[in-house]
Amino acid sequence: MARRQGWQVTGVDFSPAGLDKARRLAADHDVDVEWVEADVTAYQPSETFDLVLVAYLQLSTPQRVEVLRRAAGWVAPGGTMLVVAHDRSNVTEGHGGPPSPEVCYDVDETVAALEGLTPSVAEVARRPVQTDEGERVALDTVVVATRRS
Numbered sequence: 001m002a003r004r005q006g007w008q009v010t011g012v013d014f015s016p017a018g019l020d021k022a023r024r025l026a027a028d029h030d031v032d033v034e035w036v037e038a039d040v041t042a043y044q045p046s047e048t049f050d051l052v053l054v055a056y057l058q059l060s061t062p063q064r065v066e067v068l069r070r071a072a073g074w075v076a077p078g079g080t081m082l083v084v085a086h087d088r089s090n091v092t093e094g095h096g097g098p099p100s101p102e103v104c105y106d107v108d109e110t111v112a113a114l115e116g117l118t119p120s121v122a123e124v125a126r127r128p129v130q131t132d133e134g135e136r137v138a139l140d141t142v143v144v145a146t147r148r149s
């Protein structure tokens with residue numbers, strides 16, 4: 001099966017329904033992904049990766065910081081970590097997303113959790129969302145950080 005952009009991908013989620021949707025999307029795009037059903041608060045891969053992506057993962061603050069800290073350790077030398085998730089400011093100033101600030105991200109907190117990585121992007125990004133009432137803006141924490149080789 002084709003591997004878009006040449007990446008070999010492992011995807012982790014603890015929801016069977018979420019993984020079913022991910023499998024459908026992967027098949028639609030003709031990409032081969034190894035899916036792992038696991039709780040990321042306990043998951044530990046046996047290898048490191050050129051790219052680790054944490055996308056819209058909602059956890060309480062202590063769990064979030066600990067998962068980010070451990071996930072930073074999964075980045076191979078020369079590799080990159082990308083975190084994109086609902087920013088805490090989205091609760092009061094943005095569209096959609098969870099109503100609880102507890103499960104939202106903060107740029108400085110995220111950078112601090114990524115021990116051993118050097119950030120190149122650390123910002124609140126404005127993401128346009130199309131709604132029935134017109135375009136709205138969602139606010140995301142976006143952090144890109146690399147491990148020096």
Ligand SMILES: C[S@@+](CC[C@H](N)C(=O)[O-])C[C@H]1O[C@@H](n2cnc3c(N)ncnc32)[C@H](O)[C@@H]1O
Pocket residue numbers: 012013014015018038039040041055056057058059
């Ligand atoms: C908002 S969805 C985002 C899904 C996908 N990452 C994306 O960006 O489209 C949050 C996902 O995190 C998963 N999740 C939440 N807590 C988790 C945990 N402790 N371990 C693994 N997956 C978790 C949920 O099952 C859900 O699929």
